[in-house]
Amino acid sequence: MTDESTHDDSPHILSDRGSGGGDAGDASDRDGAGDAGDVGATSDADEADGFHAFWADVIADEVESRDPTDPIVIKGGVSPSGVAHLGNVNEVMRGYFVAGVLRERGHEVRQVFTSDDKDPLRKLPRKLANPDGEIVGLGDVDAGALGRNLGKPYTAIPDPFGERESYAAHFAALLRSDAERLGVPVEMASNTALYAEGAFDDAVRTVLSDLDGVRETLGQYQDKVDGEYVPFNPVCSACGTVTETVTDVDLDAETVEYRCTDLEVDGDTIEGCGHEGTATFREGKLPWRLEWPAQWDVLDVDFEAFGKDHAEGSWPSGVDLARTVLGIEPPVPMVYEWFTLGGEALSSSAGNVITVPEILAVLEPAVVRYFFALHPKRARDLDIERIDQLVDRFDRFERAYFGGVDDPALTRFAERAYPFVVGRVDDPPTEKPVRLPYTFAAVLGMVDDPAFRERLARDEGHIPDDAPKSAVEAALARVEKARNWAERTGNEYDYRLQAELPDVEFADDVAAALDDLADFVAAGHDGEAIQGEMYETARDHEIEIADFFQAGYRLFFDDTQGPRLGEFLGELEREYVVNRLRREA
RNA sequence: GGGCCGGUAGCUCAGUUAGGGAGAGCGUCCGGCUUUUAACCGGACGGUCGGGGGUUCGAAUCCCUCCCGGCCCGCCA
Numbered sequence: 001m002t003d004e005s006t007h008d009d010s011p012h013i014l015s016d017r018g019s020g021g022g023d024a025g026d027a028s029d030r031d032g033a034g035d036a037g038d039v040g041a042t043s044d045a046d047e048a049d050g051f052h053a054f055w056a057d058v059i060a061d062e063v064e065s066r067d068p069t070d071p072i073v074i075k076g077g078v079s080p081s082g083v084a085h086l087g088n089v090n091e092v093m094r095g096y097f098v099a100g101v102l103r104e105r106g107h108e109v110r111q112v113f114t115s116d117d118k119d120p121l122r123k124l125p126r127k128l129a130n131p132d133g134e135i136v137g138l139g140d141v142d143a144g145a146l147g148r149n150l151g152k153p154y155t156a157i158p159d160p161f162g163e164r165e166s167y168a169a170h171f172a173a174l175l176r177s178d179a180e181r182l183g184v185p186v187e188m189a190s191n192t193a194l195y196a197e198g199a200f201d202d203a204v205r206t207v208l209s210d211l212d213g214v215r216e217t218l219g220q221y222q223d224k225v226d227g228e229y230v231p232f233n234p235v236c237s238a239c240g241t242v243t244e245t246v247t248d249v250d251l252d253a254e255t256v257e258y259r260c261t262d263l264e265v266d267g268d269t270i271e272g273c274g275h276e277g278t279a280t281f282r283e284g285k286l287p288w289r290l291e292w293p294a295q296w297d298v299l300d301v302d303f304e305a306f307g308k309d310h311a312e313g314s315w316p317s318g319v320d321l322a323r324t325v326l327g328i329e330p331p332v333p334m335v336y337e338w339f340t341l342g343g344e345a346l347s348s349s350a351g352n353v354i355t356v357p358e359i360l361a362v363l364e365p366a367v368v369r370y371f372f373a374l375h376p377k378r379a380r381d382l383d384i385e386r387i388d389q390l391v392d393r394f395d396r397f398e399r400a401y402f403g404g405v406d407d408p409a410l411t412r413f414a415e416r417a418y419p420f421v422v423g424r425v426d427d428p429p430t431e432k433p434v435r436l437p438y439t440f441a442a443v444l445g446m447v448d449d450p451a452f453r454e455r456l457a458r459d460e461g462h463i464p465d466d467a468p469k470s471a472v473e474a475a476l477a478r479v480e481k482a483r484n485w486a487e488r489t490g491n492e493y494d495y496r497l498q499a500e501l502p503d504v505e506f507a508d509d510v511a512a513a514l515d516d517l518a519d520f521v522a523a524g525h526d527g528e529a530i531q532g533e534m535y536e537t538a539r540d541h542e543i544e545i546a547d548f549f550q551a552g553y554r555l556f557f558d559d560t561q562g563p564r565l566g567e568f569l570g571e572l573e574r575e576y577v578v579n580r581l582r583r584e585a
Numbered sequence: 586g587g588g589c590c591g592g593u594a595g596c597u598c599a600g601u602u603a604g605g606g607a608g609a610g611c612g613u614c615c616g617g618c619u620u621u622u623a624a625c626c627g628g629a630c631g632g633u634c635g636g637g638g639g640u641u642c643g644a645a646u647c648c649c650u651c652c653c654g655g656c657c658c659g660c661c662a
Contacts, residue, residue: 012589012590015589051603079661088662122660221658222658223659264660265660266661288660306662309655309662310656310657310662311589311590311656312657313657335590337590375599377590383597386596389610389611392597393610410599410600439623440624440625443624456624461625534620535619545620545621545622546622549622550622553622561622561623562622562623564622
């Protein structure tokens with residue numbers, strides 16, 4: 001009915017500047033009705049003039065302006081086709097922030113995540129993830145079994161790892177555990193299950209009852225849609241593949257007639273078996289362009305975030321089909337820009353991916369959530385080599401929340417977003433957590449002894465004297481992350497204290513200097529004194545200071561460089577240091 | 586070819602909603618911490634805000650245009 005221009009349905013609502021501000025013509029009917037009642041009653045945390053420092057508030061405003069009925073439904077979803085990487089996390093984390101804001105405003109909110117698992121497996125993935133989320137190659141599983149199942153729904157293909165009921169269930173379980181690790185409670189919904197229980201029956205009936213309408217609308221977006229097009233893909237009862245050739249529709253019986261024909265995928269052909277049969281509305285699926293709007297209808301979706309790949313394809317056609325065929329209003333959309341990993345596009349086939357377990361090996365969950373709290377529309381790069389920069393930014397963001405940074409813009413953003421980032425909306429922290437700078441944590445990661453780590457952190461002033469035990473433990477947890485980072489990247493912090501004496505030899509004068517230093521340490525001195533004595537000893541023996549330090553690094557790290565040596569040695573067990581300096585153990 | 590999104594310092598990013606000082610952290614350089622050895626402190630250097638044009642007293646911000654990158658207009662999420 002309401003024939004609004006596509007401009008008004010732009011999913012780029014965080015980019016539109018002053019939308020509706022220019023044209024007097026269309027501003028009246030869209031904004032006028034919704035605004036009057038409830039705009040003034042929005043969040044108390046907002047400034048009165050409607051400015052928002054946090055994008056999730058902008059989205060929440062838009063959702064509220066449509067007068068949704070509780071519970072508000074926020075959806076995300078992916079096809080469980082293979083390795084879920086950090087890019088897919090957008091689908092849950094973006095919704096997490098919007099859900100949090102809406103709950104804070106007093107709404108009941110459900111966050112639903114669909115596994116679009118009735119889609120067919122179109123080609124063999126090059127990489128898979130095992131039940132622990134670790135990436136493995138196709139050679140580690142029965143690739144032949146997968147190859148024989150091309151064209152079948154993911155839920156009809158056995159789990160390559162033999163643990164769950166299907167390929168889809170395997171990857172859906174990984175997605176759920178990813179969300180849980182990030183502290184995001186989501187309701188998982190299986191598309192296959194929704195079809196099986198009849199949830200899509202009404203939508204399928206509506207679509208197949210209005211073939212002319214579907215063809216006319218969708219034909220404006222897809223050239224392949226012609227007078228013969230039928231928007232339903234039955235699953236062949238003979239061979240189990242998803243087919244595309246429907247020859248007749250029987251609305252009374254709620255069935256379709258089909259012929260199992262070939263499926264073209266990327267130049268390859270998945271052969272149909274030629275079987276001719278009958279399928280019910282539950283024994284097939286809608287094509288994506290219609291299935292997406294049907295999900296909005298079935299799940300009553302109020303908001304959905306999606307990648308920019310959908311923005312100019314299935315979103316505009318989905319909006320149109322929702323209104324003209326299904327008779328519903330589409331949800332509030334939000335497009336997120338893709339991020340790059342180390343400057344390159346995420347690509348599972350090229351191996352340029354990082355999974356949630358992998359990122360959580362080097363980052364605390366709050367830091368990952370912080371990354372996804374940043375503006376969704378900005379092009380950004382996630383660089384593992386310099387992940388310390390991201391952590392530094394998080395620490396600064398956290399300090400800003402506690403009023404410790406002279407940066408009004410950052411402080412406004414932090415005051416609003418921080419409680420959601422740390423998952424403490426209802427009882428925000430009142431004391432700033434103790435944090436070790438990430439690179440300092442990497443230095444501590446060079447040794448295993450927890451007591452050593454804590455001593456050194458205290459000596460360097462990173463842990464206040466009155467910090468409670470739990471805060472200290474939480475701070476030291478970062479050391480394991482930073483150590484994993486150093487090992488993964490092999491960077492300048494990737495040193496390990498050598499438990500065994502490295503196989504080394506020194507010139508006589510260097511050896512004599514080491515013996516003198518050993519005597520000094522044995523006499524009992526602190527790290528600062530040892531550091532100073534190293535210079536004295538080198539001078540006494542007329543050797544280059546650089547050579548002497550290098551000898552020390554060779555003995556303790558079997559390397560030519562390392563951390564500030566004297567103070568480091570001062571924290572280690574004295575007997576160990578003395579013996580090592582004497583090259584005895 | 587058409588449409589959409591993105592482009593701010595060497596790096597990672599704020600600032601674009603609401604036009605007014607071009608900013609932060611890191612890196613680099615210099616200096617300090619008795620003594621060059623990656624942790625700590627201070628300072629400096631560093632940008633045609635992708636280019637050009639326009640509106641304005643004033644533009645990173647609004648308009649036009651061009652360049653570069655990504656995405657969509659086939660399939661698929």
